[in-house]
Amino acid sequence: MSTRSMRLSCSSSMHSIRSKANNMEFKTRVKNQSDMEVWEMSEAYNDYIGFISAMNKSVCAIPLNKPLSLSNESKLILNILNSIDNWITEVEPLKESCRFGNKAFSTFYNLLKTRLPDILSKELSLVDQQNVIELTTYIIDSFGNPTRIDYGTGHELSFCMFLCGLFKVNMLKQSDSKATVNILFSRYLEIVRKLQLRYQMEPAGSHGAWSLDDYQFVPFIWGSAQLIENPDLNPNLFVDEKCVQLFKSKYMFLGCIDFIMQVKKGLFHEHSNQLWNISGVPSWNKINEGLIKMYKKEVLGKFPIIQHVPFGNLFQFKQCAKKIMVPTPSTIITPTSTLLDKLKKTELSESNIVNK
Amino acid sequence: MPEWENWFEIAKQCKYLPENDLKKLCQIVCDLLIEEANIQPVSTPVTVCGDIHGQFYDLEELFRNGGQVPDTNYVFMGDFVDRGYYSLESLTRLLTLKAKWPHRITLLRGNHESRQITQVYGFYDECMNKYGNANVWKECCKVFDLLSIAALIDEEVFCVHGGLSPDISTLDQIRIIERNQEIPYKGAFCDLVWSDPEDIEKWTVSPRGAGWLFGPEVTEEFMEKNQLELICRAHQLVNEGYKYMFNDKLVTIWSAPNYCYRCGNIASIMEFSTVHDRKPILFNAVPDDQRVIPDKAATPYFL
Numbered sequence: 001m002s003t004r005s006m007r008l009s010c011s012s013s014m015h016s017i018r019s020k021a022n023n024m025e026f027k028t029r030v031k032n033q034s035d036m037e038v039w040e041m042s043e044a045y046n047d048y049i050g051f052i053s054a055m056n057k058s059v060c061a062i063p064l065n066k067p068l069s070l071s072n073e074s075k076l077i078l079n080i081l082n083s084i085d086n087w088i089t090e091v092e093p094l095k096e097s098c099r100f101g102n103k104a105f106s107t108f109y110n111l112l113k114t115r116l117p118d119i120l121s122k123e124l125s126l127v128d129q130q131n132v133i134e135l136t137t138y139i140i141d142s143f144g145n146p147t148r149i150d151y152g153t154g155h156e157l158s159f160c161m162f163l164c165g166l167f168k169v170n171m172l173k174q175s176d177s178k179a180t181v182n183i184l185f186s187r188y189l190e191i192v193r194k195l196q197l198r199y200q201m202e203p204a205g206s207h208g209a210w211s212l213d214d215y216q217f218v219p220f221i222w223g224s225a226q227l228i229e230n231p232d233l234n235p236n237l238f239v240d241e242k243c244v245q246l247f248k249s250k251y252m253f254l255g256c257i258d259f260i261m262q263v264k265k266g267l268f269h270e271h272s273n274q275l276w277n278i279s280g281v282p283s284w285n286k287i288n289e290g291l292i293k294m295y296k297k298e299v300l301g302k303f304p305i306i307q308h309v310p311f312g313n314l315f316q317f318k319q320c321a322k323k324i325m326v327p328t329p330s331t332i333i334t335p336t337s338t339l340l341d342k343l344k345k346t347e348l349s350e351s352n353i354v355n356k
Numbered sequence: 357m358p359e360w361e362n363w364f365e366i367a368k369q370c371k372y373l374p375e376n377d378l379k380k381l382c383q384i385v386c387d388l389l390i391e392e393a394n395i396q397p398v399s400t401p402v403t404v405c406g407d408i409h410g411q412f413y414d415l416e417e418l419f420r421n422g423g424q425v426p427d428t429n430y431v432f433m434g435d436f437v438d439r440g441y442y443s444l445e446s447l448t449r450l451l452t453l454k455a456k457w458p459h460r461i462t463l464l465r466g467n468h469e470s471r472q473i474t475q476v477y478g479f480y481d482e483c484m485n486k487y488g489n490a491n492v493w494k495e496c497c498k499v500f501d502l503l504s505i506a507a508l509i510d511e512e513v514f515c516v517h518g519g520l521s522p523d524i525s526t527l528d529q530i531r532i533i534e535r536n537q538e539i540p541y542k543g544a545f546c547d548l549v550w551s552d553p554e555d556i557e558k559w560t561v562s563p564r565g566a567g568w569l570f571g572p573e574v575t576e577e578f579m580e581k582n583q584l585e586l587i588c589r590a591h592q593l594v595n596e597g598y599k600y601m602f603n604d605k606l607v608t609i610w611s612a613p614n615y616c617y618r619c620g621n622i623a624s625i626m627e628f629s630t631v632h633d634r635k636p637i638l639f640n641a642v643p644d645d646q647r648v649i650p651d652k653a654a655t656p657y658f659l
Contacts, residue, residue, distance in 0.1 A: 205476055207478040208410070209482075267649065280652030
């Protein structure tokens with residue numbers, strides 16, 4: 001059955017553009033297994049994991065239904081996502097049964113490729129054009145692969161790099177953190193789920209029953225953060241269908257389980273054995289820490305995923321100068337960039353929320 | 357009584373063997389496979405099966421429908437492991453059958469019987485999870501390296517996991533491939549386990565990133581040159597269980613019902629009484645209430 005390519009290279013056409021500003025060529029850098037060590041020591045890695053951790057902290061004990069005020073910039077990004085959602089309705093799936101997913105997805109992907117560059121360069125007119133090009137590439141690569149018609153954690157990674165990049169160019173600010181997860185990322189999830197169903201997208205590089213999930217990873221991390229210190233919802237309840245129905249709109253994690261229950265047929269322990277095991281972990285805090293450890297190893301540590309990621313000015317592949325320690329799960333890594341320093345300050349100011 | 361008699365009973369119960377026993381079983385099967393040809397000759401009556409993908413309960417359903425070994429002679433066209441939860445148990449089951457009745461079951465190599473692919477699609481993780489180390493996975497990969505590439509039923513039905521290769525025009529060219537190795541990322545051997553038939557003129561690059569798409573014309577040519585009646589292959593999900601193409605010259609057989617716990621498809625095997633007298637047997641996934649729920653296991657990340 002269709003299996004993710006070992007040798008097809010990254011889809012986007014804009015990966016090899018040289019930045020005039022600082023001469024950082026924007027291209028894929030991880031060419032073989034030994035480059036993975038360079039990646040794990042890079043500024044890009046440090047910034048990215050810092051972003052994941054900072055967002056994670058920002059939504060600790062913050063459910064999806066908690067009202068948040070949206071900055072104009074967040075609204076603007078939300079509008080772009082809404083437009084993308086509308087474009088899906090423009091492209092009907094083909095009627096014939098397709099083996100590698102529905103080929104209409106490539107038509108949808110072409111809409112992304114033709115429309116997003118103009119929209120982003122207009123909306124982000126104050127941002128350095130090289131950075132806009134990089135952001136555009138990341139968002140285009142967020143929705144799946146048009147050749148294989150598949151979607152996986154590599155595409156999700158691309159979207160998170162897009163979001164992180166928006167912080168880096170100062171489009172999103174520290175005060176936008178909660179909305180970034182609970183509104184923007186949440187909206188993104190709705191869109192990719194719609195795409196997965198509508199165009200029957202294959203799970204890209206899924207470890208089958210041994211994956212956390214066929215398609216996503218990050219919403220399980222941030223979703224478990226939302227449940228930290230939650231006295232009403234013990235982890236062993238998240239595999240219970242009634243409980244899932246009750247809380248799927250309130251907590252991202254339960255929304256993920258609901259989606260699995262919609263698309264999978266058969267016994268939960270068999271098709272989603274990792275989650276089944278996780279439901280036996282005693283606290284959400286432990287789950288959250290474990291998922292971050294697992295994400296580093298199973299997604300960020302995998303060559304087949306990272307080989308497709310382009311690096312340039314926003315995410316620099318050079319070795320991280322300030323990195324002094326090997327990342328450990330319970331440590332929030334000190335990010336090098338000023339943006340992430342700012343985010344860190346937010347974490348401190350919001351740490352009291354967690355204890356409520 | 358040889359020790360595999362006991363292993364045989366264990367494997368039937370959806371259980372896996374202690375590490376050392378599985379290693380011994382792998383060695384026994386390797387010694388058998390090394391004697392087999394790249395294209396293993398098989399005679400009718402025989403039943404041909406497609407992908408299994410670690411769906412142990414459905415593999416048992418396959419045997420209930422097609423008959424037990426040794427009453428029925430089988431050809432399995434690869435992809436025993438990956439994706440499903442019970443790859444290890446399914447492979448163990450097939451290996452014990454091979455050890456006990458080597459002439460009643462022929463196991464071919466699929467694109468998933470490879471080190472590279474099993475590390476991405478689940479079998480490696482499964483071995484790590486169930487044994488806590490990669491030793492068993494390594495031993496299984498040695499078995500994979502020795503699996504035959506194809507089977508030839510009554511000299512006329514060519515069975516292979518994927519399909520044809522632009523580098524192969526005669527069966528003899530397959531017979532001289534050095535098969536005892538990891539599946540290469542390109543070339544004849546790779547193509548045979550990766551290619552797919554498609555209604556195109558001749559050859560097109562495959563969207564899978566390995567192998568080719570091949571059309572009716574090159575299929576016709578290959579069959580005429582090698583005096584074949586039919587090509588049986590697996591490798592692609594078919595919702596109806598099997599599908600004839602190219603003027604009934606080629607059939608795809610799919611034996612994993614409800615593939616990936618998601619597709620809801622029916623599965624099939626093809627029973628050949630003679631080359632021309634054949635009938636598909638369809639079967640569904642085993643219902644939930646006939647499967648056993650294992651205990652929750654502690655995963656190292658969450659300790």
